[in-house]
Amino acid sequence: MQLNTGMVRRYDEWLIAITLAVVALFLYVVQPYIRADDQQQRISEIRYTSSAASAFSIQSYSEIAAVDWTPVSNPVNLGMQDGVHWFNFSVRRDALLSEEALLEVAYPLLDNIEVSFFTPEQHGPVATLYGGDALSFTEWDIRHPSMLFTIPAGYAQLDVVLKVKTSGAVRLPVRVWNKTEFIEYTSSLSHLMGAFFGFLLAIGVSNFFFFLTTRSATFLLYTAYVISLSLTLATLNGQAFAYLWPQWGWFEQRAVAICANAAIMFAMLFSRSLLEVSSHSRKIDKALKAVAALFGLNIIVSLFLPYAWLIKVFLVMLGLVVIFTLAIGIWLAMRGHTIARYYSFAWSILLVSGLSASLDNLGVFSTSIPSNYLLMLGASVETLLLTFIIAIGYSQQKETAFESSRKALEQEKLSAQAREDLVEIQRQYADEMEYKVQERTLELEIALRELSQANEELERLNSIDSLTGIRNRRHFDKRLLAESRRSRREQTELSLAMIDIDHFKSVNDEYGHAAGDACICHIARLLQSQLRRSSDDVCRYGGEEFGIILPNTDIEGARQVVESMRRMIEQTPVEIDGQVIQLTMSAGVACAVIQREAHELDLLKYADSLLYRAKQNGRNQVVAEIFSGESS
DSSP states (O other): OOOOHHHHHHHHHHHHHHHHHHHHHHHHHHHHHHSOOHHHHTBOOEEEEEEOOTTOOOOSHHHHHTSOOEEEOSSEEEEEOOSEEEEEEEEOHHHHTSSSEEEEEOOTTOSEEEEEEEOTTOSSOSEEEEESTTSOGGGSSBOSSSEEEEEOSSOSOEEEEEEEEOSSEEEEOEEEEEHHHHHHHHHHHHHHHHHHHHHHHHHHHHHHHHHHHHOOHHHHHHHHHHHHHHHHHHHHHTHHHHHTOTTOHHHHHHHHHHHHHHHHHHHHHHHHHHTTGGGTOHHHHHHHHHHHHHHHHHHHHTTTSOHHHHHHHHHHHHHHHHHHHHHHHHHHHHTTOHHHHHHHHHHHHHHHHHHHHHHHHTTSOOOSSOHHHHHHHHHHHHHHHHHHHHHHHHHHHHHHHHHHHHHHHHHHHHHHHHHHHHHHHHHHTHHHHHHHHHHHHHHHHHHHHHHHHHHHHHHHHHTBOTTTSSBOHHHHHHHHHHHHHHHHHHTOEEEEEEEEETTHHHHHHHHOHHHHHHHHHHHHHHHHHTOOSTTOEEEEEETTEEEEEEETOOHHHHHHHHHHHHHHHHHOOEEETTEEEOOOEEEEEEEEEOOSTTHHHHHHHHHHHHHHHHHHTTSSOEEEEEOOSSOO
């Protein structure tokens, strides 16, 4: 899809302006939430140790000093590590003077966390609280997207020991809050998160409405991508566990893997649709579908395999897939695909933020901006840019369609002018051409008459069954419709009979299919010989089944006709290659005066059900009834 130079320059300016505006606005809004603040200063130096021994524990204040601690910075980020991790720090005295102080661990993806408060005046812990997504949200000490723990009040000094066990990244952003300032902080943060997820939801819903009105799969795939990305970010920030599945601790431990894999799967499908990859390279198109299928399989695998293994594999796959998709966009952009150029720019934004967040989670390096905010920034910019790109593509499609319509209109005008010129020429040479026109008209009439006769012959041949020489199913359907309309118009009775050769499969099995075909032809001749009126019709309905149409015939008359056929078949065996084959037939006969549209189809079904009743009653018999008018 190519755009003119002026339009490309205008779109370039808009994309750069949108990107800079979103980045600047985002950094300005989240700045109060990412800088080091007084809440972290209320905590003394955090110390760390790990132990694989299940018997290791800290049960008293005196045991804290006996541990070989290693200082770490706050916020703690140890990357992906196994085992049990212990952390220790003291809470400053001025923080303890508050009657209602809170300890925040602002990373809700930890599986298990045990918080114990110790004081020199007491041998055992003052209090022990529990959190983590291995518990249900309702079991947390304070139900908040960030893990909050109530600090015991009234103590001059408190040492805090945190026992952490998780299958993901070991991250521990720790803060101590007074209740009032936390309420003020979380209120503004809730507004920020509400605006962010509301923005993503608005984009998803608007694109879904575009799908409903345009039926374009691109809009639907983009909607699914935005929703999956929103759920991933909501899980990383704790909102999903708090508001969507608070009782599903098991699902919360896998939600990041499930939602993130779904987001990449829909991103791959959306990319191939938006960039029209199949029109450029079938191999690359198949590769994108294969990658989407792989991430779809990962969604199922995420329900069973350990999170620690899954998240490492996912992060590696994510890096490779984002680079692969970015390379496709650059390749298409180099071939003059303008939309791919914009797409590559938007995808590179997510690549930078996603790669930074992945390395931060793996503990390779730490950034001044938390990884969840990096992903929110990348998602905001990329989502907005992709929406703009979709709008560009849709606008270009409309312009292309308009241009095609304009060219078609011009062509139509040229055709109209040519017709007018032709009419003028015909007027000028009317006398000279009159004889030729009449001659050609006569030839055309002759040709049409011959064509009509040929069509009639072809129609007749198409209505003949090639095996038996009687009428076929196609003729039966047309004749049934015609006679039903006559019955409805004249209010006369119409009878239908459905006939089936008894035990025909055994004839095929015992004598062979050639003998079976001979039996079908034999039956067809006998049925045809029993008809006495030209209006009556027997047709081969299919296989060894025949249909008979008896217009203006009551149920008793129809039964007698079909019964005579049954006796004739029973009394006239067929001889094939010196072997005599005894045949019988079963029949269902139904009669009605057609009253409405499709009534004849119900009559046909009823006759067929009577045929099966005859077979169930022992075969070689005729079951005839008047059809009441309701579908069987």
